Amino acid sequence: xxxxxxxxxxxxxxxxxxxxxxxxxxxxxxxxxxxxxxxxxxxxxxxxxxxxxxxxxxxxxxxxxxxxxxxxxxxxxxxxxxxxxxxxxxxxxxxxxxxxxxxxxxxxxxxxxxxxxxxxxxxxxxxxxxxxxxxxxxxxxxxxxxxxxxxxxxxxxxxxxxxxxxxxxxxxxxxxxxxxxxxxxxxxxxxxxxxxxxxxxxxxxxxxxxxxxxxxxxxxxxxxxxxxxxxxxxxxxxxxxxxxxxxxxxxxxxxxxxxxxxxxxxxxxxxxxxxxxxxxxxxxxxxxxxxxxxxxxxxxxxxxxxxxxxxxxxxxxxxxxxxxxxxxxxxxxxxxxxxxxxxxxxxxxxxxxxxxxxxxxxxxxxxxxxxxxxxxxxxxxxxxxxxxxxxxxxxxxxxxxxxxxxxxxxxxxxxxxxxxxxxxxxxxxxxxxxxxxxxxxxxxxxxxxxxxxxxxxxxxxxxxxxxxxxxxxxxxxxxxxxxxxxxxxxxxxxxxxxxxxxxxxxxxxxxxxxxxxxxxxxxxxxxxxxxxxxxxxxxxxxxxxxxxxxxxxxxx
Numbered sequence: 001x002x003x004x005x006x007x008x009x010x011x012x013x014x015x016x017x018x019x020x021x022x023x024x025x026x027x028x029x030x031x032x033x034x035x036x037x038x039x040x041x042x043x044x045x046x047x048x049x050x051x052x053x054x055x056x057x058x059x060x061x062x063x064x065x066x067x068x069x070x071x072x073x074x075x076x077x078x079x080x081x082x083x084x085x086x087x088x089x090x091x092x093x094x095x096x097x098x099x100x101x102x103x104x105x106x107x108x109x110x111x112x113x114x115x116x117x118x119x120x121x122x123x124x125x126x127x128x129x130x131x132x133x134x135x136x137x138x139x140x141x142x143x144x145x146x147x148x149x150x151x152x153x154x155x156x157x158x159x160x161x162x163x164x165x166x167x168x169x170x171x172x173x174x175x176x177x178x179x180x181x182x183x184x185x186x187x188x189x190x191x192x193x194x195x196x197x198x199x200x201x202x203x204x205x206x207x208x209x210x211x212x213x214x215x216x217x218x219x220x221x222x223x224x225x226x227x228x229x230x231x232x233x234x235x236x237x238x239x240x241x242x243x244x245x246x247x248x249x250x251x252x253x254x255x256x257x258x259x260x261x262x263x264x265x266x267x268x269x270x271x272x273x274x275x276x277x278x279x280x281x282x283x284x285x286x287x288x289x290x291x292x293x294x295x296x297x298x299x300x301x302x303x304x305x306x307x308x309x310x311x312x313x314x315x316x317x318x319x320x321x322x323x324x325x326x327x328x329x330x331x332x333x334x335x336x337x338x339x340x341x342x343x344x345x346x347x348x349x350x351x352x353x354x355x356x357x358x359x360x361x362x363x364x365x366x367x368x369x370x371x372x373x374x375x376x377x378x379x380x381x382x383x384x385x386x387x388x389x390x391x392x393x394x395x396x397x398x399x400x401x402x403x404x405x406x407x408x409x410x411x412x413x414x415x416x417x418x419x420x421x422x423x424x425x426x427x428x429x430x431x432x433x434x435x436x437x438x439x440x441x442x443x444x445x446x447x448x449x450x451x452x453x454x455x456x457x458x459x460x461x462x463x464x465x466x467x468x469x470x471x472x473x474x475x476x477x478x479x480x481x482x483x484x485x486x487x488x489x490x491x492x493x494x495x496x497x498x499x500x501x502x503x504x505x506x507x508x509x510x511x512x513x514x515x516x517x518x519x520x521x522x523x524x525x526x527x528x529x530x531x532x533x534x535x536x537x538x539x540x541x542x543x544x545x546x547x548x549x550x551x552x553x554x555x556x
Contacts, residue, residue, distance in 0.1 A: 429455020
């Protein structure tokens with residue numbers, strides 16, 4: 001069993017003291033200004049553009065990226081970077097079209113938007129939906145995968161690691177969004193620095209394996225010895241097509257995944273909802289630039305581990321229950337770091353996990369407090385009561401995650417894919433409901449209910465359809481691929497695209513029928529001037545889109 005040296009623990013505890021100390025200082029400094037529950041949950045007007053951007057990335061990048069995406073890099077290569085690079089483009093779309101709508105209509109939570117645009121039934125159904133999804137899929141996955149990685153690096157007991165991460169995250173989260181936002185800046189510094197060090201080591205190891213030195217040589221050797229791992233678009237003969245089905249990663253279901261995640265997700269949008277439009281857009285643009293860097297940190301180490309594995313290294317370390325587990329790639333590399341640097345990378349991994357846990361727990365508390373407790377359980381609750389209920393919700397959510405996480409089989413499928421697929425059961429319907437609600441005033445509440453409930457049922461139906469219907473006839477079009485058991489399935493990214501299209505058509509037909517019957521709708525306040533962009537934002541957005549286009553052209 002690998003363990004950390006004394007110097008590694010010193011480095012790690014220095015990081016711990018810096019984060020907790022800075023968080024406490026922010027909390028004491030801002031506490032006098034804290035006047036409402038919205039200030040506690042959203043840090044209204046308190047976060048700068050760089051704090052918003054850093055917090056977005058810190059909340060997004062966690063164990064599922066460091067461990068899961070590196071594992072996917074080991075298994076399928078650079079193509080998994082589509083989740084990062086397409087996210088950069090998606091963030092630009094969200095900044096241009098989504099944020100003006102939220103801020104103009106004073107939207108602070110996603111259920112609040114649904115209540116204002118549709119009705120309280122739609123809002124409450126989705127509030128409960130999101131709470132269950134955040135607690136039992138996202139929070140548990142982050143906690144369990146994070147603890148698994150830390151346990152494999154430090155040699156500490158898995159349960160002890162989960163308890164430590166939960167405790168660390170709760171300490172930060174109880175300080176509110178101001179503390180989360182500003183400590184996330186330090187977390188991102190550690191995350192990027194430690195991640196780049198690990199990538200540098202991995203590429204250098206590849207160089208030395210083939211008798212040379214340097215990260216550039218290492219990268220070039222990887223493209224030579226693992227050429228099949230440097231293609232962004234798969235054809236249907238590729239064994240990983242089920243996970244990343246061809247052009248769908250550009251124009252299909254991947255757009256639904258990203259637009260729903262970055263634009264309709266309390267966990268993410270919460271960082272910008274307390275700011276003015278210029279600050280919010282600046283923060284989101286900063287996050288988009290950081291997203292372009294993420295594959296260097298979370299994908300390249302996995303490919304490097306694959307090249308080294310193919311050359312006879314890490315065979316024992318990569319095995320779990322007699323077979324290769326790609327999710328072991330990143331922890332295996334961390335164990336090769338020199339003393340001291342290992343502690344820094346360990347701190348970076350912990351920073352990513354804790355920041356993501358804190359952001360998720362704060363979003364859970366925000367939805368529960370403002371959209372369930374305040375709306376249904378105690379309408380007369382004062383601001384102090386709401387803040388205290390939010391703090392209790394944070395602790396309760398984390399306790400539930402610690403208890404149930406080991407029983408969900410998160411590590412069996414591959415952490416990153418586990419989160420994507422199960423979140424994908426609700427994403428198409430939710431995104432259809434949001435996007436039509438934004439830009440088509442005739443969309444009715446019943447149409448939204450159809451997307452919410454019908455979209456979930458359709459996702460489940462498409463998932464299990466292959467057990468009852470032979471889908472071989474869809475193979476030639478690339479919409480069905482044989483799994484390991486020879487059963488033809490629709491890749492989950494394509495399933496999301498199909499469900500989204502059906503939801504939009506269904507919502508359109510229901511809304512047209514109901515408006516002809518005289519049903520009134522609650523349109524949002526929208527005008528063209530809302531979407532006007534500053535020159536600096538426009539230039540930044542063009543650069544981001546241009547870089548992504550160039551990357552896809554080079555690695556097509």
